[in-house]
Amino acid sequence: MNDPIKSRERFARAQELIPGGVNSPVRAFKAVGLDPLFIDQAKGSKIYDIDDNEYIDYVCSWGPLILGHAHPDIVKAICRAAELGTSYGAPCEKEIELAQLICEAIPSIDKVRMVSSGTEATMSAARLARAYTGREKILKFEGCYHGHADSFLIKAGSGLLTAGVPTSPGIPIEYAGGTLVSSYNDIESLEDIFKISGRDIAAVIVEPIAGNMGLIIPENEFLVELRRITEQYGSLLIFDEVISGFRTCYGGYQNLIEIKPDITTLGKIIGGGLPVGAYGGRQDIMDWVAPEGDVYQAGTLSGNPVAMAAGSATLRLLKKHEYYTYINDLGQYMVNGIKKLLTSCGLEYQINHMGSMFSLFFTERQVKDYSTAVISDTKRFAKFYKTLLSEGIYFPPSQFEVCFISAAHTLPDIDRTLSAIEKGLYWSMQEG
């Protein structure tokens, strides 16, 4: 490994020009006490920094790159599309193609609107739900992330069960009042909130697999009860499948569990590495969106032909091949390997795992919601992380993120990763 001297230098320069030197906070590596690496190339399962170091990548652009970096078919689709013009501001056939792939893959989606990020998708879905139900409140779960729109940057308040408080300055306190917060996997607190405020709740938004407090798996009846209670009170159910969409199977996670939300939000994988988000659902709801209906939502670059081409190429490849079996098998192999290592070194840990996603928590208690996730030993994680990175393994630089395996990863990649993890665990147990 070369000392990442150029990265350090560039980071110093970036900090003079860009707040914190990054265009999205978690990239700054603050949670693990390191400087970020500057990447200049990526291919398959590997990324390369500007100091000529190679890493096996488990960030995969935070989820989108399920086929790995620079997949030749996707690159080809992007180049071909770009040659025909990068943006028209007018309808194009590529929009129909991606919309059709999405509607065919996810039965609860009759119609879908393309936007340019997951944030826009969830923000627009909430606006639509409020308009459709004529209600104002949105219920979310603590630790779930739905992008950075004002009404979602709200955490659970202390004191009163349901009163939210802003997680960021600059969010009017009234927004916090419009967002109720419950804990993930907790049906009882959900029922309590609905008893008090049910008739004011426009929608419940949930990550059907929670991936933004580390990976948290929904317990048996949690999503079933969520569907039942929202129906009972006439609230809409929004599945935020920005991460889980096309990750566990071809379609949404909802396909696997056979629960139909009213609205689904998508992003990440459906853009094939370009900026795309989408929200879709039942026709009678989606027809409220302008210009068919009155709920305003627009975008200069929405349905961008290059982004649509990347997304369609990705979904077509996913549909055609048995990638899910392959990446899920790799996931299982990885997790079995990590468990064996952890058991033999006697560390308290939890590993949450689904298919090609996993998170390792240094804690003895089962991690099933925000409060059980945050008690993890983040100092140990930082030490562990440092060793992994120096061994050429690029995990997300925070205890509270998910590792993603792509179809470009190989068994030798995983074996190399496991031997780095073994070293990482050893060093995480040393003093100092």
Ligand SMILES: *Cc1c(COP(=O)(O)O)cnc(C)c1O
């Ligand atoms: C990433 C993410 C978002 C936000 O998407 P952006 O494209 O970053 O705006 C929303 N919801 C979930 C579940 C996400 O993981």
